[in-house]
Amino acid sequence: MISPLRAVARPAAVLVGLIVAAGSVAGCTKTDSTNGGSLLGQLRDEGTVTVGFAGEAPYSFEQDGQLVGATVALHREIFKNLGIDNVEGVSTDFGALIPGLQARRFDVVSAGMSILPQRCEQAAFSEPEFNYTTALMVPKGNPEGLTDMQSVKDSGVRMAAMTGAIESDYAQSLGIDAMQVASPQDGMDAIASGRADVFALTGISLNWLAKNNPQVPVEVTESFVANINGVPQVGAGGTVFRTEDVELRDAYNEELAKITSDKDKYLSIVGPFGFTEQELPDPNLTTATLCEGAN
Numbered sequence: 001m002i003s004p005l006r007a008v009a010r011p012a013a014v015l016v017g018l019i020v021a022a023g024s025v026a027g028c029t030k031t032d033s034t035n036g037g038s039l040l041g042q043l044r045d046e047g048t049v050t051v052g053f054a055g056e057a058p059y060s061f062e063q064d065g066q067l068v069g070a071t072v073a074l075h076r077e078i079f080k081n082l083g084i085d086n087v088e089g090v091s092t093d094f095g096a097l098i099p100g101l102q103a104r105r106f107d108v109v110s111a112g113m114s115i116l117p118q119r120c121e122q123a124a125f126s127e128p129e130f131n132y133t134t135a136l137m138v139p140k141g142n143p144e145g146l147t148d149m150q151s152v153k154d155s156g157v158r159m160a161a162m163t164g165a166i167e168s169d170y171a172q173s174l175g176i177d178a179m180q181v182a183s184p185q186d187g188m189d190a191i192a193s194g195r196a197d198v199f200a201l202t203g204i205s206l207n208w209l210a211k212n213n214p215q216v217p218v219e220v221t222e223s224f225v226a227n228i229n230g231v232p233q234v235g236a237g238g239t240v241f242r243t244e245d246v247e248l249r250d251a252y253n254e255e256l257a258k259i260t261s262d263k264d265k266y267l268s269i270v271g272p273f274g275f276t277e278q279e280l281p282d283p284n285l286t287t288a289t290l291c292e293g294a295n
Helices: 022-026 039-046 071-079 093-102 149-155 166-173 185-195 203-211 244-258 263-273 285-291
Strands: 050-053 061-063 066-068 086-092 108-114 129-134 134-139 159-162 179-181 199-201 219-220 235-241
Touching: 039 050, 039 244, 050 071, 050 093, 066 071, 066 086, 071 086, 071 108, 071 235, 071 244, 071 263, 093 108, 093 235, 129 285, 134 166, 134 185, 134 203, 149 199, 159 166, 159 185, 166 199, 179 185, 185 203, 185 219, 199 203, 203 219, 235 244, 235 285, 244 263, 263 285
Parallel strands: 050 086, 050 108, 159 179, 159 199
Antiparallel strands: 061 066, 108 235, 129 235, 134 199, 134 219
């Protein structure tokens, strides 16, 4: 997320505000519970947490050399309350976030990532931070009259989806052969150039992208809850931790609950990035439920 105007993918070894070699990043491995140490304790001692992000505005992105976004704002609030004052970022493609986390290139993933059963097998998620709905970016005027994922399938149009994003999974489940793109900007470019007819992503992301690129002849449909094989895909996203970093995740969740249980507090943090009460997590929709696939 180089900015909300140009959310292009960047080399995986770009540290926000500092460019380092890939070997240097990999060498910054911190201790964890498997090594007999406490990652939370080490982060407090160092005063800095490093987050992996993928350039998807308005969640976590870089603007004017600064790491910003709704997820970043939550992280700054929560980690500060945990005694960790600085949040730095490492950019990577969305599909490489969990592998990068497992490879210890960063401490947590800051991307508002959807909590899905297959991801829960690879990493540990916080409790939900955002409720999700999907939307479609289409050429101005929506010439194909697209409204939801089923209409995309029925029309036979060329669809683009971001690699690793839940919309890519929706397409696969419906038998749609979607073009894979690395970033939201790439998806919009595919529509603008005519290489694709529709780009599916979360509504909050697409509306932000369209708002900040008014010169591009695209529009965004009304958001919807995707229905896959008769099952509504009620979704939510959260911060991602390594499975062994239970202490850090649990401490994070305690602070997160203080925010998500207070609507005004929540909106004061994420509201500046276009989030509304509609994105406030449903207290009845837990990570345990989402990881089981029972939504």
